[in-house]
Amino acid sequence: xxxxxxxxxxxxxxxxxxxxxxxxxxxxxxxxxxxxxxxxxxxxxxxxxxxxxxxxxxxxxxxxxxxxxxxxxxxxxxxxxxxxxxxxxxxxxxxxxxxxxxxxxxxxxxxxxxxxxxxxxxxxxxxxxxxxxxxxxxxxxxxxxxxxxxxxxxxxxxxxxxxxxxxxxxxxxxxxxxxxxxxxxxxxxxxxxxxxxxxxxxxxxxxxxxxxxxxxxxxxxxxxxxxxxxxxxxxxxxxxxxxxxxxxxxxxxxxxxxxxxxxxxxxxxxxxxxxxxxxxxxxxxxxxx
Numbered sequence: 001x002x003x004x005x006x007x008x009x010x011x012x013x014x015x016x017x018x019x020x021x022x023x024x025x026x027x028x029x030x031x032x033x034x035x036x037x038x039x040x041x042x043x044x045x046x047x048x049x050x051x052x053x054x055x056x057x058x059x060x061x062x063x064x065x066x067x068x069x070x071x072x073x074x075x076x077x078x079x080x081x082x083x084x085x086x087x088x089x090x091x092x093x094x095x096x097x098x099x100x101x102x103x104x105x106x107x108x109x110x111x112x113x114x115x116x117x118x119x120x121x122x123x124x125x126x127x128x129x130x131x132x133x134x135x136x137x138x139x140x141x142x143x144x145x146x147x148x149x150x151x152x153x154x155x156x157x158x159x160x161x162x163x164x165x166x167x168x169x170x171x172x173x174x175x176x177x178x179x180x181x182x183x184x185x186x187x188x189x190x191x192x193x194x195x196x197x198x199x200x201x202x203x204x205x206x207x208x209x210x211x212x213x214x215x216x217x218x219x220x221x222x223x224x225x226x227x228x229x230x231x232x233x234x235x236x237x238x239x240x241x242x243x244x245x246x247x248x249x250x251x252x253x254x255x256x257x258x259x260x261x262x263x264x265x266x267x268x269x270x271x272x273x274x275x276x277x278x279x280x281x282x283x284x285x286x287x288x289x
Contacts, residue, residue, distance in 0.1 A: 031235075037194060037228035041153060045194045045228050050259040050266055052146040053236070056085040058129075058139065060212035061252060062094065063087045070112050082211070088142070090251040094214060100245045107213030116279050123206040127213075131279060132271035134166040134183035136207035137200045137222050138238040138252065146259055148266045157189060157196070162269050170198055178202035181218065198224040209240075217244040232258045 037045035056064070059082030069079030087093070096104060107127075114131055115121040129135060135143055145162040157170040170189040178186025178201060185203035189196060205218040225237040234256040241249040 031229040031233060035228060035230055037231075040151065044191050045196075046151065047149045047157075047196060047226060047228070047234065048151050050146050050148050050264055051234060051256040052259055053142040053144075053254055053256055055088055055142055055254045056082045056144075057088045057142040057252070057254070058144060058210055059083070059085075061087065061089050061210050061214055062092065062212070064212070088252045088254050090253065095247045095250055097245060097247055100215075104213045104215060107208065107215055109213075111211055111213060114279055127208050127211055128183075128206060129208070129211065130275075132164055132275045133207070134164050135161070136183055136203050136209075137168070137185055137187070138224060138240070139207065139209055140166060140168075140184070141224070141236055141238070141256070142252075142254065145269055146266060160266060162266050164271055165268060170196075181205075183207060185222075192225075194228055196224075196226040198226070200224065215245070216240070216242045219244045226256075229255065232260065234258075 037047075040046050063086055064082055064084065066080065066084045067082060069075050069081055071079060110125050111127045112130055113125045115125050129139075129143075134140075140147065140159075140161050140163070143161070143163050147159055147161040150158040150160065155172045155174075157172065158167065159170065160167045166184060168184040168187055170187040172189045172191075174188045176188075181202050181204045183204050185200045188199045190199075191197070200222040201220075203216075203218075203220050203222075205216065205220070208215050219242050221241045223239045223241075225235075227235045227237075229235045235253065236256050237251060237253040239249055239251045240246070
């Protein structure tokens with residue numbers, strides 16, 4: 001009888017320890033209280049380093065279970081994905097307008113397709129990551145690849161990403177507007193205390209937010225926040241606004257981890273050669289027998 005009672009208590013304790021759907025466990029106590037990061041010569045926090053997110057939000061920003069890949073009959077567990085994970089979205093779900101929620105579902109069904117036979121079809125099908133386009137913001141922050149922050153004495157901060165060798169320049173306190181829409185957008189930074197705040201506009205509407213088909217329009221406005229939390233962590237937040245697609249602004253958050261391996265460096269994941277046959281193979285000249 002005592003064993004049964006003890007088992008019940010353990011089960012209750014586990015139940016209350018598991019966060020509700022769409023929520024991550026509280027982060028209180030995980031980082032040093034009132035952490036003060038090392039300073040640059042100008043007095044601002046030194047964010048230099050190679051960083052990486054360890055969430056599977058690139059697969060799906062919201063709650064998701066482990067799933068088989070597109071061809072489990074060939075790839076087995078090698079091709080399985082995504083790994084299970086909780087939502088990084090504050091409140092658990094993205095506040096889509098009804099028409100946009102249906103488009104997100106359509107995107108997911110066609111995520112692994114491509115048709116570059118005409119300008120009209122070029123971006124109509126498939127996840128841009130599937131075709132090796134630059135990821136955009138905030139997606140670049142949570143892809144399963146590291147990125148480097150390069151910060152010096154100039155009024156610019158560089159972010160270089162391993163995936164597709166993408167880069168972007170953060171123009172500190174700039175009043176200049178972006179000249180044209182681009183895959184990585186136009187980034188303007190400022191400091192709020194120890195937090196680097198980056199205002200991102202001018203992104204191409206074709207980019208997606210994840211492999212689950214989450215998307216935006218040309219009205220996308222992203223405000224990122226990078227806050228030092230320990231010598232080895234930055235807390236990342238992004239507020240996402242797009243009145244054409246969502247019913248209200250919404251936010252994502254997760255930690256970024258400093259890569260600490262000996263001789264760690266940013267390597268190259270140049271994926272264009274991996275997609276050439278997929279995109280252009282049908283147009284190549286076939287050898288005659």
